[in-house]
Amino acid sequence: MTVTDGTPSIPDALARLPRVVDLLAARAEEHDRDATFPYQGIEAVHEAGLLTLTVGRRYGGPGAGLAETVHLLAQLGRGDASVAVLAADTLLVHAEQARTGGWPAALYRRLLTESRRGPALLNTLPGEPGEHPGTLARRDGTGWRLHGREGWCAGAEALAWMAVRARTDEDQPRTGWFLVRGDSPGIELDPVWDQLGLRAAGGQEVLLDDVAVAADAVVGLTPPGRKGEPAAEADRQVTTAWRELALSAVHLGVARAAQEWLVSFLGRRTPANLTEPLATLPRYRAAVAEIEVSLIGAEELLHGLAARIDRGERSAALRTGAAQLLINRSATAVVQQAVTLTGNPGLSRRHPLERYLRDLLTGRTHLPSEDTTLDALSTALL
CATH class of the missing domain: 1.20.140.10 (Butyryl-CoA Dehydrogenase, subunit A, domain 3)
Incomplete structure (x- = not known):
């Protein structure tokens, strides 16, 4: 499984950072003032091979560790903190997949194909703290339907995938991660984002109304309160x-x-x-x-x-x-x-x-x- 032909090495990708940082800095004030999403900046990060830097070697990626990742994000933060936060969310998902292999193989393969075609932004929506997420997952044949509202989600308007923490409506509820396409029917964005800073991060509330999730797109369903190994x-x-x-x-x-x-x-x-x-x-x-x-x-x-x-x-x-x-x-x-x-x-x-x-x-x-x-x-x- 490979991300792209000619995937840049970590040194080659990081060598492109100065140009990317300069581009981000040149547009940061404009995006902050107008609270507009930094599509051009995200595209620049992607084209430099930086958005998939933490894709694991077993998937054909560079396999950057945490040391390279914090170096990258500190430099992106110098250019535009909003773009850096969006990149961080995506890099963290790929890094966790490299360590744990949590995403189903076929689904992750699909994500990597999308990452070859263009920026594939990712985010995790953990919901409110605690054992009982507000989003509910109901059985629908062999799959699930999600219903709920998730709070501030960076990059909501441009996400390729989101991992939503939800609880099931079973007699003995379980909680887990439901992997949802960002453009799935039933997803609506409530444009409430008008914060003091990070105004270009595009954080909105996500409304999930009968959003379909396949059975093989659910990870880690466990009863609440059960301690892991x-x-x-x-x-x-x-x-x-x-x-x-x-x-x-x-x-x-x-x-x-x-x-x-x-x-x-x-x-x-x-x-x-x-x-x-x-x-x-x-x-x-x-x-x-x-x-x-x-x-x-x-x-x-x-x-x-x-x-x-x-x-x-x-x-x-x-x-x-x-x-x-x-x-x-x-x-x-x-x-x-x-x-x-x-x-x-x-x-x-x-x-x-x-x-x-x-x-x-x-x-x-x-x-x-x-x-x-x-x-x-x-x-x-x-």
């Missing part, structure tokens, strides 16, 4: 670790973009009461150095943990909750400090800094809240 639990921990570090990489990329803009601004900004740019003043030089220290620390944490997870160190996967909290605190603090240092220009929509801040604040919704992370850590310790 130790191996399955380890797989779940690695899946969570990939997601936490992947999205943290996007946020760190945004912070790097903010730092780059700040350095450029300070180098050319000479207030009327000065004869030299702000970059010559000790206060600003010290602040820029502090920002660099924060970013270096966050990047070392991100890339170090990613490499350890690639080596199979289970202890590393258990630390990504704390790591994502630290990384995202650092990224947010960096951008807030940049806004403080630049004053009114930093808050002007003529410049990208205020967009970077809005994207970071909105991006928090993609990861566990600080309270959730801290509660899990305290529970393990106490």
Whole structure:
């Protein structure tokens, strides 16, 4: 099974990143202002071979690990955080398939064929937290029919496939993942997305009204509350670790973009009461150095943990909750400090800094809240 003839190697694909990042950055302000979907940016990521970088080698893909994935997403985040989030959702699905083989073989083969023809965006709709998803799956002959409403779904208007977590209407309900074509009859999108940031991510509510799902497009049906086998639990921990570090990489990329803009601004900004740019003043030089220290620390944490997870160190996967909290605190603090240092220009929509801040604040919704992370850590310790 192959993705495409001439699939680029990981180094070749990553070598195309600078051009892709420049293209994303050139259109990011426009898409943010109008809340329009970044089709051109997604196409550029796809054409560079980056959207399928995590397709497993057994499927003919490059088989990128987490280390390469966080590098890729941090760079995409520098260009346009919305495109980076959409790419992350797709890369994470392919990466999990490479590790666990959860998708039925025939269905995944179909997905790879679609990925050869053009961008095939993917997303997972886990529903509300807890053991009882709001979406209901009813028997229909040998298959199923889905009924429900799923909350914010990035890329909803352009998804090739979505994995929907639902519960069955059986006497003893089970929960599982129902693999649904994005253009299936019965799917409607409620255009409620009007968020502070990530405005180009196209997140909408998904209404499922009698959506047909074949019997062989359902994965992992189990009774609620049943604990998985130790191996399955380890797989779940690695899946969570990939997601936490992947999205943290996007946020760190945004912070790097903010730092780059700040350095450029300070180098050319000479207030009327000065004869030299702000970059010559000790206060600003010290602040820029502090920002660099924060970013270096966050990047070392991100890339170090990613490499350890690639080596199979289970202890590393258990630390990504704390790591994502630290990384995202650092990224947010960096951008807030940049806004403080630049004053009114930093808050002007003529410049990208205020967009970077809005994207970071909105991006928090993609990861566990600080309270959730801290509660899990305290529970393990106490």
